[in-house]
Amino acid sequence: MNEMKKQLPIKIISFDVDGTLVSQRFTDCVWLQGIPEAYAAKEGLSSEQAFEFVKSEYDKIGENRIEWYKIDYWLRKFGLGITREELFRKYEGEIKIYEEVESVLKVLKEEGYKLIVSSNAATEFLDFQIHSLKKFFSRIFSATSDCGEVKKSDGFYARICGILDVQPQEVVHIGDHWIFDFVNPRKIGMNAYYLDRKRGRNRKEKKEDEFIISDLSEILDKKIFYHRRYL
Numbered sequence: 001m002n003e004m005k006k007q008l009p010i011k012i013i014s015f016d017v018d019g020t021l022v023s024q025r026f027t028d029c030v031w032l033q034g035i036p037e038a039y040a041a042k043e044g045l046s047s048e049q050a051f052e053f054v055k056s057e058y059d060k061i062g063e064n065r066i067e068w069y070k071i072d073y074w075l076r077k078f079g080l081g082i083t084r085e086e087l088f089r090k091y092e093g094e095i096k097i098y099e100e101v102e103s104v105l106k107v108l109k110e111e112g113y114k115l116i117v118s119s120n121a122a123t124e125f126l127d128f129q130i131h132s133l134k135k136f137f138s139r140i141f142s143a144t145s146d147c148g149e150v151k152k153s154d155g156f157y158a159r160i161c162g163i164l165d166v167q168p169q170e171v172v173h174i175g176d177h178w179i180f181d182f183v184n185p186r187k188i189g190m191n192a193y194y195l196d197r198k199r200g201r202n203r204k205e206k207k208e209d210e211f212i213i214s215d216l217s218e219i220l221d222k223k224i225f226y227h228r229r230y231l
C-alpha cells in the first residue's frame, strides 16, 4: 500500500533573510561596531573597553529575551545620542545581497509563486536591509516584531500558514539555520530546504542531501517546483 502523501502544488516560497538573502555583515556592524563606538564616544572609553562592556550587557539579556532584538531598547539603555536611522545609514554600504538572489526571486515570481519573508530579525532591520528586494515579496513576517517570539518555532510557521490561508504542504521555506529554518518548518509539514553557502557546488551528491542547497539558484532545479512549470 502506498502511504506516501500526495505532494500538494507549491503556492508560497518563504525565505529567511540574514545569511540567506543578505550577508550577516550589516547586522554585525550595527551591533558590534556602531553601538560600542557610540558608547565609547559618550563615555570616553577605548573601543576595546566599550566593546567589552556592551557585549557583556548583551549577554546579560541574552538571545532568549525579546529585548535582545530591539535596537531602540539598547540605544535607550546606553543613553546613546545616535538614532537608529543614523546608525543604519552609517553602515548602509555594508549591506550585501547575495549575487544570485535577485535573479532567482525574479524567476520564481514570474512563475507565479507568492514570495514571502519569514525572519527572526526585527522589522526595522528587515525593512532597511531588503528594501531593494521588497517588490518581490507579498508579505514580510518578523518572529520577534510581529509574533513576540525570539526564535522561529513551529508555532510561528503555523501562524504564517494560518494568516496566508494555506496548508503547510503548500509552502516551501528556505534558510540557513538547521533548526529554525529546516527542522521547525518541517515539524508542521512544510517543505524546507537548508541553505549551506559554505559547501561547494561540486560535492558528491548523496541521497540524504536532497534538501540541502549551497545557493538559492539550486532551488530552481528541485522537482517540487515542476508542477507549475511543466503543467
Ligand SMILES: [Mg+2]
Binding pocket: 016, 017, 018, 019, 020, 175, 176, 177
Ligand atoms: Mg539566517
